[in-house]
Amino acid sequence: MEFTVTATDSSSKARAATLVLPHGSVETPRFMPVGTNGTVKAVSQETLERLGFRLILSNTYHLYLRPGLEVIRQAGGLHHFMDWSGNILTDSGGYQVFSLAPLRSVKREGVRFRSHIDGSAHEFTPEKVVEIQATLGSDIMMTLDVCTPPNIEWGKALEALEITTHWARRSVEHLDRVGPVNGSLFGIIQGNFYKELRQRSAEEILALDFPGIAIGGLSVGEPKETFEEYLSFTAGLLPKNKPRYLMGVGTPEYIFAAVENGIDLFDCVFPTRVARNGAAFTRRGTISLKKIEHAQSFGPIDETCGCAVCARYTRAYLRHLFKAKEILAPMLTTEHNLYFMDRLVNDIGLSIREGSFVEFKREFLMEYSHTKETIL
Amino acid sequence: MEFTVTATDSSSKARAATLVLPHGSVETPRFMPVGTNGTVKAVSQETLERLGFRLILSNTYHLYLRPGLEVIRQAGGLHHFMDWSGNILTDSGGYQVFSLAPLRSVKREGVRFRSHIDGSAHEFTPEKVVEIQATLGSDIMMTLDVCTPPNIEWGKALEALEITTHWARRSVEHLDRVGPVNGSLFGIIQGNFYKELRQRSAEEILALDFPGIAIGGLSVGEPKETFEEYLSFTAGLLPKNKPRYLMGVGTPEYIFAAVENGIDLFDCVFPTRVARNGAAFTRRGTISLKKIEHAQSFGPIDETCGCAVCARYTRAYLRHLFKAKEILAPMLTTEHNLYFMDRLVNDIGLSIREGSFVEFKREFLMEYSHTKETIL
Numbered sequence: 001m002e003f004t005v006t007a008t009d010s011s012s013k014a015r016a017a018t019l020v021l022p023h024g025s026v027e028t029p030r031f032m033p034v035g036t037n038g039t040v041k042a043v044s045q046e047t048l049e050r051l052g053f054r055l056i057l058s059n060t061y062h063l064y065l066r067p068g069l070e071v072i073r074q075a076g077g078l079h080h081f082m083d084w085s086g087n088i089l090t091d092s093g094g095y096q097v098f099s100l101a102p103l104r105s106v107k108r109e110g111v112r113f114r115s116h117i118d119g120s121a122h123e124f125t126p127e128k129v130v131e132i133q134a135t136l137g138s139d140i141m142m143t144l145d146v147c148t149p150p151n152i153e154w155g156k157a158l159e160a161l162e163i164t165t166h167w168a169r170r171s172v173e174h175l176d177r178v179g180p181v182n183g184s185l186f187g188i189i190q191g192n193f194y195k196e197l198r199q200r201s202a203e204e205i206l207a208l209d210f211p212g213i214a215i216g217g218l219s220v221g222e223p224k225e226t227f228e229e230y231l232s233f234t235a236g237l238l239p240k241n242k243p244r245y246l247m248g249v250g251t252p253e254y255i256f257a258a259v260e261n262g263i264d265l266f267d268c269v270f271p272t273r274v275a276r277n278g279a280a281f282t283r284r285g286t287i288s289l290k291k292i293e294h295a296q297s298f299g300p301i302d303e304t305c306g307c308a309v310c311a312r313y314t315r316a317y318l319r320h321l322f323k324a325k326e327i328l329a330p331m332l333t334t335e336h337n338l339y340f341m342d343r344l345v346n347d348i349g350l351s352i353r354e355g356s357f358v359e360f361k362r363e364f365l366m367e368y369s370h371t372k373e374t375i376l
Numbered sequence: 377m378e379f380t381v382t383a384t385d386s387s388s389k390a391r392a393a394t395l396v397l398p399h400g401s402v403e404t405p406r407f408m409p410v411g412t413n414g415t416v417k418a419v420s421q422e423t424l425e426r427l428g429f430r431l432i433l434s435n436t437y438h439l440y441l442r443p444g445l446e447v448i449r450q451a452g453g454l455h456h457f458m459d460w461s462g463n464i465l466t467d468s469g470g471y472q473v474f475s476l477a478p479l480r481s482v483k484r485e486g487v488r489f490r491s492h493i494d495g496s497a498h499e500f501t502p503e504k505v506v507e508i509q510a511t512l513g514s515d516i517m518m519t520l521d522v523c524t525p526p527n528i529e530w531g532k533a534l535e536a537l538e539i540t541t542h543w544a545r546r547s548v549e550h551l552d553r554v555g556p557v558n559g560s561l562f563g564i565i566q567g568n569f570y571k572e573l574r575q576r577s578a579e580e581i582l583a584l585d586f587p588g589i590a591i592g593g594l595s596v597g598e599p600k601e602t603f604e605e606y607l608s609f610t611a612g613l614l615p616k617n618k619p620r621y622l623m624g625v626g627t628p629e630y631i632f633a634a635v636e637n638g639i640d641l642f643d644c645v646f647p648t649r650v651a652r653n654g655a656a657f658t659r660r661g662t663i664s665l666k667k668i669e670h671a672q673s674f675g676p677i678d679e680t681c682g683c684a685v686c687a688r689y690t691r692a693y694l695r696h697l698f699k700a701k702e703i704l705a706p707m708l709t710t711e712h713n714l715y716f717m718d719r720l721v722n723d724i725g726l727s728i729r730e731g732s733f734v735e736f737k738r739e740f741l742m743e744y745s746h747t748k749e750t751i752l
Binding site for chain 2: 037038039041042043044045046062066067070071074075081082083295296298308312313314316317319320321323324326327328330331332
């Protein structure tokens with residue numbers, strides 16, 4: 001993996017960079033669509049390619065449970081299994097274990113949990129999670145970490161941090177034993193909403209010299225001001241020469257906050273999940289296509305959008321598809337939202353290279369916040 | 377509309393023809409995908425174009441109820457509403473009224489029914505159904521008819537036939553009053569499973585000189601032998617110089633039976649409906665992609681298939697998508713089944729032109745009936 005910063009913004013910490021990965025180069029900042037089960041919901045791999053995506057995220061926890069590692073190993077890895085020629089970042093499964101799996105029990109050794117699908121018993125250790133991701137053939141792998149919700153007490157946050165560091169160290173050591181793999185292993189900074197713990201986590205994770213760093217435990221339900229405060233604080237602790245990944249960020253407002261704090265990569269189910277529920281991005285905010293006001297609206301979702309959906313289909317037709325519960329409704333709206341998000345992030349990158357990021361942000365958000373609706 | 381028979385089979389009544397419609401020419405025999413709500417379920421209009429379809433079916437009953445005629449009128453017709461540049465055949469709504477709508481009551485004037493969506497009260501008269509289809513902008517329109525199930529008594533079948541003829545006559549007269557429309561109105565032959573009534577219906581409908589004739593009331597649950605007997609009998613009553621449309625036929629076995637009796641057009645939800653349930657066509661019969669036997673099957677659905685899905689995705693991946701209830705599963709399987717069906721019908725047309733239809737049918741069905749599974 002190579003990472004080269006190609007432009008920096010003078011008024012903020014925003015930066016543009018080139019990230020060379022095993023399955024091709026990616027310009028950052030970059031939004032990664034989420035393909036939980038080895039598919040970005042409601043769009044084909046052809047559509048992802050046509051939209052220009054070269055890096056998607058997939059979930060270790062979900063793929064480990066279904067179809068299971070043996071199937072993916074026999075397919076020759078996740079790229080072959082889903083026939084995706086671009087890069088894949090896999091998470092560690094930690095977040096899903098802590099949000100989906102029942103009966104979990106965290107020890108220093110690892111985390112035991114039951115499958116949310118069939119109740120079967122499993123254990124993730126940092127070593128096992130590295131091996132799973134090596135089997136998947138991930139281009140970017142994540143260390144197993146302990147995710148904590150906002151508003152937990154200091155002692156609990158400290159304990160989660162200490163286990164996260166312990167697991168990170170074991171992950172690095174185990175990766176050496178596994179031998180050469182194509183992918184790069186990123187460390188994850190935790191520390192909840194305590195600056196002293198964020199600082200300590202950053203020091204301990206950075207000491208392990210990962211090629212890239214993820215900021216975990218943000219965008220987990222805290223107020224936006226708290227998010228920005230802890231993002232700014234944590235990002236400020238990171239070295240400039242390594243890629244920075246902020247997990248779980250995918251609305252325009254949060255993406256601007258991420259980029260201006262020097263984040264390079266981010267992912268979120270938001271654009272695809274809300275699309276399936278009829279919410280479409282526009283330059284003037286998010287609209288709900290199911291509303292009666294679109295019943296005789298024969299223009300596109302967004303007149304300024306260059307996507308194939310806006311070139312061809314009207315709001316009235318999309319509303320009809322949603323009301324009739326037709327599969328084409330989530331298909332088209334997902335494609336539009338992914339195009340919109342990717343175009344926004346491309347425009348952000350361009351503005352950084354042109355030295356106009358702060359101006360672009362101000363203008364975009366001024367128009368975007370004209371929205372009459374709140375979907376979030 | 378122009379219809380020119382270009383080849384006839386010497387060993388059967390099979391024929392190939394060119395049908396010139398307002399939105400382009402269509403070579404027959406031809407299978408029409410069903411786009412009930414103005415969308416062929418789980419595929420986009422781009423995919424239909426890429427697959428080469430130039431004629432699809434849509435349902436008058438469904439579109440009349442939702443989104444309603446006013447929306448489609450304002451959109452400039454159904455072609456514009458769904459952005460489909462090919463031809464559209466619309467049914468009369470009769471079949472849906474008799475299969476979906478509660479509280480229907482048939483009089484000579486028309487049929488009153490309640491919406492299966494919201495229970496609202498409506499009436500279809502033959503005049504209204506012509507007007508609805510003119511508003512939709514259909515390339516081929518159908519007259520309102522009375523559909524009857526198998527095994528009804530002679531008196532009921534006669535009554536349905538008489539009303540169907542009465543409605544057909546009023547449809548023709550009303551079309552003259554409506555003035556010139558782009559589409560052509562087809563008559564429908566009923567008569568249930570009584571040859572005397574089939575004969576009488578054919579005589580009465582043919583006397584009205586429709587540009588095309590549909591055979592209704594077959595493939596409605598009767599045994600295959602009965603279907604073939606009444607198909608052969610009814611088709612034998614039709615003039616050679618007009619297109620013949622058999623409603624509700626869409627499995628390979630039934631398509632061969634239709635073609636060898638001189639049918640030119642047919643439609644069915646079968647290929648798309650079973651696809652959404654995991655059933656995929658292969659040259660060796662239909663397979664269920666959900667089955668455990670495909671979990672580690674890394675070949676395509678059908679090795680002899682030239683579709684984009686078989687070029688790219690494996691049975692194992694498709695099984696995983698179905699097990700995970702991913703939208704991509706019906707998307708890909710629908711595309712495959714439509715390609716398979718269209719290729720089959722194209723090959724049938726080619727065999728008619730080459731004088732090898734009977735041989736092609738025998739070879740295809742010998743391999744196809746190797747199936748280990750029965751999906752129907």
